[in-house]
Amino acid sequence: MARSKSDDAEEIKEHAKLSKSTLNTGLKIFSYTKPYRTYYIVGMFFLILSTFTVMGLPYFLTGLTELALNKPFFVLGKNAQDALFIINDKFTVVKILMVILLLQAIASFLRVYTFSQATERTLADLRGAIYNKIITLPSPFFENNRIGELTSRLSSDVSNLQEVLSITIAEFFRQIFTFIIGFGLVLFISWKLMLWVLFTIPPLVIIAFFFGKKIKKIAKETQQILAKSGIIVEETFTAIAMVKAYTNENFESKRYKVAIKEVMKRAMKSAIFRGSFISFIIVGLFGILVFLAWKATGYVQTGDLNISDLLQFVFYSIFIGGSIAGLGENYGRIMLGLGATERISEILEYESETQIRVINPTKFEGKIEFKEISFSYPSRPELPVLNEINFTVQPGQKIALVGSSGAGKSTIIQLLLRNYPLNKGNILIDDKDFTAYDIQDLRANTAIVPQEVILFGGTIRDNICYGKLDATDEEILIAAKKANATEFIERFPEGLNTLVGERGLKLSGGQKQRIAIARAILRDPAILLLDEATSSLDAESEKLVQSALNALMEGRTTIIVAHRLSTIRNVDEIIVIDHGKIAEKGTHQELSNKENGIYNNLLRLQFSVN
Numbered sequence: 126m127a128r129s130k131s132d133d134a135e136e137i138k139e140h141a142k143l144s145k146s147t148l149n150t151g152l153k154i155f156s157y158t159k160p161y162r163t164y165y166i167v168g169m170f171f172l173i174l175s176t177f178t179v180m181g182l183p184y185f186l187t188g189l190t191e192l193a194l195n196k197p198f199f200v201l202g203k204n205a206q207d208a209l210f211i212i213n214d215k216f217t218v219v220k221i222l223m224v225i226l227l228l229q230a231i232a233s234f235l236r237v238y239t240f241s242q243a244t245e246r247t248l249a250d251l252r253g254a255i256y257n258k259i260i261t262l263p264s265p266f267f268e269n270n271r272i273g274e275l276t277s278r279l280s281s282d283v284s285n286l287q288e289v290l291s292i293t294i295a296e297f298f299r300q301i302f303t304f305i306i307g308f309g310l311v312l313f314i315s316w317k318l319m320l321w322v323l324f325t326i327p328p329l330v331i332i333a334f335f336f337g338k339k340i341k342k343i344a345k346e347t348q349q350i351l352a353k354s355g356i357i358v359e360e361t362f363t364a365i366a367m368v369k370a371y372t373n374e375n376f377e378s379k380r381y382k383v384a385i386k387e388v389m390k391r392a393m394k395s396a397i398f399r400g401s402f403i404s405f406i407i408v409g410l411f412g413i414l415v416f417l418a419w420k421a422t423g424y425v426q427t428g429d430l431n432i433s434d435l436l437q438f439v440f441y442s443i444f445i446g447g448s449i450a451g452l453g454e455n456y457g458r459i460m461l462g463l464g465a466t467e468r469i470s471e472i473l474e475y476e477s478e479t480q481i482r483v484i485n486p487t488k489f490e491g492k493i494e495f496k497e498i499s500f501s502y503p504s505r506p507e508l509p510v511l512n513e514i515n516f517t518v519q520p521g522q523k524i525a526l527v528g529s530s531g532a533g534k535s536t537i538i539q540l541l542l543r544n545y546p547l548n549k550g551n552i553l554i555d556d557k558d559f560t561a562y563d564i565q566d567l568r569a570n571t572a573i574v575p576q577e578v579i580l581f582g583g584t585i586r587d588n589i590c591y592g593k594l595d596a597t598d599e600e601i602l603i604a605a606k607k608a609n610a611t612e613f614i615e616r617f618p619e620g621l622n623t624l625v626g627e628r629g630l631k632l633s634g635g636q637k638q639r640i641a642i643a644r645a646i647l648r649d650p651a652i653l654l655l656d657e658a659t660s661s662l663d664a665e666s667e668k669l670v671q672s673a674l675n676a677l678m679e680g681r682t683t684i685i686v687a688h689r690l691s692t693i694r695n696v697d698e699i700i701v702i703d704h705g706k707i708a709e710k711g712t713h714q715e716l717s718n719k720e721n722g723i724y725n726n727l728l729r730l731q732f733s734v735n
């Protein structure tokens with residue numbers, strides 16, 4: 126689903142070229158295989174062993190034919206003088222064949238096993254490295270990249286690589302060995318016949334190659350159209366409530382029908398091509414085979430070739446043919462894998478913002494100063510969002526940010542969390558430039574209760590614990606109580622162990638917020654950030670959440686973003702933001718006495734609505 130048209134276009138491009146940089150990045154990723162090199166080397170040994178034993182099979186099988194014709198079987202030689210040894214009974218050959226088969230079985234198993242050991246370990250390391258990289262990247266990265274694409278890098282790109290590392294490379298080498306050995310043997314058996322093969326087969330292969338390319342292109346187009354119809358399915362299923370509410374079942378059904386009809390047409394076109402391809406191959410290939418058989422029997426009649434040699438020739442030719450076909454296919458796969466490594470190493474090369482480590486910060490006092498902050502988001506540098514923002518919050522003080530939607534309130538909170546680099550001005554915490562602190566220590570001293578609380582899949586306990594991973598049950602219960610959450614948690618039969626999140630119980634907005642508050646209480650931060658924490662609640666839940674928040678704010682520096690002015694009467698200072706500027710500043714008393722003040726107007730508006 127995550128694959129898009131552009132993905133495919135990229136894939137084709139990467140298919141086409143093997144540039145130096147692709148190879149370089151590819152090799153960089155292969156450094157992840159380093160710790161497991163021994164496995165690869167051992168695997169390679171078994172690979173060579175199994176290739177050789179397979180190549181021995183036809184040799185001894187045709188030996189059986191010799192014996193069936195009542196002739197002795199000369200091993201490695203044409204006659205009694207130069208033979209390594211001479212076999213006169215079939216049973217010996219059968220025993221040799223059994224040994225070959227056994228060796229082959231053991232070598233094949235060990236090859237797959239050791240290559241898998243190496244690959245799976247390499248990939249586990251790589252997956253971990255990509256994940257760790259992504260979660261330590263700064264926020265703007267996630268705005269510039271679609272989440273779907275990122276997860277696809279973790280899954281499909283790594284899977285591509287998995288195929289390359291575990292199967293393709295091994296196969297590639299096996300096919301090269303098979304080709305070289307087979308070709309040598311065939312030339313040795315009858316170079317005359319081989320010349321005929323070389324005259325006839327390659328032209329067929331070249332035509333088939335271009336034919337195949339065309340078929341692949343059509344198949345890809347079909348895939349793309351299919352993906353488009355998939356989007357309709359995904360959209361309508363996720364927004365099924367909207368489809369029903371607007372009674373658009375008929376509309377969607379038609380839309381889907383049009384899409385799948387298009388898929389069908391494409392598929393039929395591709396079927397015609399595939400059908401002709403198969404006919405062409407059958408006629409071409411068997412035509413050539415008939416021709417070669419005619420030539421070969423001629424050589425047998427003239428005594429240039431004996432029957433068992435002819436049999437060997439056929440066997441090894443089949444091996445060679447198989448290896449050529451396999452080489453083409455695996456070359457494509459290796460190119461795909463290299464494309465994947467390029468996308469993966471692109472991520473690995475970004476600079477991390479944070480580290481994977483245990484955080485043990487020193488506690489802040491909680492004094493915050495914004496000095497001459499002007500800011501625009503990196504994605505839209507031409508659009509000023511904040512303009513000359515100055516304010517100070519003393520340790521333990523509470524301030525509120527109010528102002529119309531889009532004024533820049535949430536942005537102030539984002540900046541304080543160092544989610545974006547500052548453009549101008551600076552922020553002091555406890556009288557020190559906030560970049561002087563380790564970014565994770567800084568964040569560890571804050572807790573945020575957002576408007577839209579997102580719960581992780583897991584239990585209520587897990588979600589509260591997210592604020593302090595090593596919290597005891599008692600601490601969790603105290604936090605839940607302070608957050609006014611015990612009342613509803615206890616009503617669930619499983620209490621704290623109730624599953625929530627996507628697969629669990631659905632909680633109401635107010636319940637989620639109280640869990641988020643409990644989480645923040647557990648964290649016990651010096652600085653508390655509340656972004657419209659009560660705006661989506663009814664009066665009853667608002668009262669509960671508000672009293673929970675009051676408990677949480679106790680003794681902490683707090684910045685509250687509020688739309689409902691009733692919730693911020695008692696704060697130390699209210700800052701009115703208007704179009705990224707501070708328009709008014711003061712206590713509730715001061716601002717509500719201001720004739721024509723923005724705050725005063727807002728207050729009157731909300732009063733009249735209520």
Ligand SMILES: Nc1ncnc2c1ncn2[C@@H]1O[C@H](COP(=O)(O)OP(=O)(O)OP(=O)(O)O)[C@@H](O)[C@H]1O
Nearest residue numbers: 268502504505510529530531532533534535536537
């Ligand atoms: N990640 C972002 N990238 C680019 N622009 C953004 C980003 N986030 C917000 N903005 C823009 O910055 C401006 C201020 O947004 P902000 O979220 O701070 O407003 P707000 O005061 O919190 O509004 P609301 O009350 O609706 O939450 C808006 O014009 C918004 O479009």
Ligand SMILES: [Mg+2]
Nearest residue numbers: 534535536656
């Ligand atoms: Mg906001």
